[in-house]
Amino acid sequence: MAMLTFASLSLFRSVLLVVLCLCCTGDARFKGFRRFVDRSEAIQQHTARTGPKVEDHWFTQRLDHFNGADSRVWKQRYFINDTFYRPGGPVFLMIGGEGPANPAWMQYGSWLTYAEKLGALCFLLEHRFYGNSHPTEDLSTANLHFLSSRQALADLAHFRSVVAATQGLTNSRWVAFGGSYPGSLAAWLRLKYPHLVHAAIATSAPIHATVNFPEYLEVVRRSLASHSPECPLLVKQATDTLSQKLKDPLTYSNITKDFQLCSPLQLDSLMDSAHFLESLAGNFMDVVQYNEDNRAFEGVVGTNITMKVLCGVMADASLGGVYERYAAVARLMLHTFSLRCLDARYASYLQDMANTSWSGAGAAGGRQWVYQTCTEFGFYQSTDSPNQPFTGFPLPYHLKQCYDIFNMSAAELDVEAAVKDTNEYYGGYGLRTSRVVFPNGSIDPWHALSVTLDLSEQLPAIFIKGTAHCANMYPARAEDLPQLALARDHVFLLLQQWLKE
Structure with a gap:
């Protein structure tokens, strides 16, 4: 589930993509939600080893639910688990969410525990434009016009x-379930289609x-x-030191070696330096967002890298100064994900994200999610606050990606107006509906945009101290911390109560 952090998908371009995820259902590195691990192949291999094959099913959807004159249709993928169903x-x-729907969730997860107790039939519907659900022949900007949360909700309703x-x-x-961006969709589905x-x-x-x-x-x-x-x-000292070094081209050769870059460091614009700095910050952002979760059941690599591990490296004086330790973290992450080097070039990232083919690197979810952040959500994790340890990737850097990737001007793509429209349509923090619960973890940075205090008796919040993104959804x-177990029980009690109403 993403919403995952999301830097600009640079660091592990071949392994990470942009996510929010079913958090948790497909998981993503998203840009805004943006830390999403593209691990569909690993998931499929893991599922094949550990359980029966999950069969793909296909459902016919309209391309545009809001234009009666448009009769075009496409096939949307979904999965079924009827093991626990009682008439x-x-x-x-x-x-x-913003990545391939993960069939492992048809075999594992707290929602299946609830299903077994309540006799529920379970469906998982893949989001349009992600995974194998391809409504259009490519991912051109014109076709992405049909990618939006509103169209996704209409898909779910139909x-x-x-x-x-x-x-x-x-x-x-x-009952709708979702984590991260799909969690928002779950709440909005109840709001718009009660x-x-x-x-x-x-x-x-x-x-x-x-x-x-x-x-x-x-x-x-705060989580670190x-x-x-x-x-x-220590991280702040390291990023400040690195930023100073980037001002001197004579240091570039050593930086290239220290951070194991794929090509000699070359900073031709502020976009280049910002992209490099965000890629490195992404190491910490990813780990914090998913700290000590239970994603191993999905076949996810790197789940053994925690805040404790990264902070241990940053505190290890035997590695040298704070700059050397920061570089050691970057090399550790490359090794963990079996990557030979880090391609930190903005031009490479832009090339991947501008590719409109379904076979392109960005088609795993990156290009689509960036489009949604540019046209609906924003969620840009900038360094525009003095109360955080990173530097060098302010809001203008994130906005320019929108213009560069989709070849549009600021006049053509008004991100601020789009975000305002989204909050007007759904209500933002002022959401008014009933029978929606909002579990969040205190470690997870996304809780800052979610509900952590009860909005009403019918809109309760469950704030879980010490847990990360979507932790309550995992098996x-x-x-597990005692409070995490209690949170899962709390959700079940609410389900029992609401299903009787």
Whole structure:
């Protein structure tokens, strides 16, 4: 599930892409939600080893739900688990996010524990334009016009209506599940289609859109400090030292070696330096967002890298000064993801993201999610706050990516107006509906845009101290904090109560 951090997808271009994710269902490095690991191949291999094959199913959707004159249709992928279903039981609808829908979620996760207890039928619907759900022949900017949260909600509503009618589930109570961006979709589905969805579990859901999101890095600082008070201070010293070195071209050769770059460092513009600095900051952003979670069941590499590990490297004086330790973190992450080197060139990133082919590097989710941030959400994790340890990637850097990737001017693409429209349409923090619960972890930077205090008796929040992004959605394990186990129980009690209403 993404919303995941999201730097500009640079660091692990071949491994990481932009996400928010079903957090948790496809997971993403998203740009704004943006830390999303493109691990679909690893997931498929892991699932094949550990359980029965999950069959793909296909549902016919309209390309444009809001234009009756447009009759074009396409096939949307979905999965089913009817193992626990008892006639008369509820229907659980897991919402896919900004990446491939992960079939592992049809075999694992807290929602299946709830399904077993409540006799629920489970569906997972992949988000349009992600994974294998291709509504158009390519990802041109003109075609991406049909990619939006509103079209995605209409997909979900149509899927629910048709499946209910054809499978005899009209009188069943449907519950939407999602984490990160899909968590927002779950809440908004209940808001916009209350006659179709009885309740929603909106985990780690950033329901308030914002162009500039420096608070993300503020939470990263606080989360690092919760493990080691000196850790964010060391990171700050390291990033300041690196920034000073970048002012002297004579240091570039050593920087290239220290950070294991794929090509000699060359900074032709502020975009180049910002992209490099954001790529390195992404190491910490990713780890904090998913700190000590239980994604290993998905076949995810790197789950053993935690805040404790990174802060341990930053505190290790035997490695040298803070600059050397910061470089050691970067090399550790490359090694963890089996990457030979770091391609930190903005031109390479731009080339990947501007590719409109479904076979392009950005098609795994990066290009699509960046488009959604540019046209709906913003979520740009800038360094425009003094209360965080990084430097060098301010808001204008993020906005210029919108213009560069989609070849549009600021006049043609008004991000601020788009974000304002999103909050007007959904309500932002002022969301008004019922039977939606908002679980969030205190370590997760995305909680800053979610609901952490009850909005009403029917819109409760569950704030889980010490846990990260979408932690309550993962399968339970012995190492889980007591408050995480209690949070899962709390969600179940709410489900029991709401399904009786």
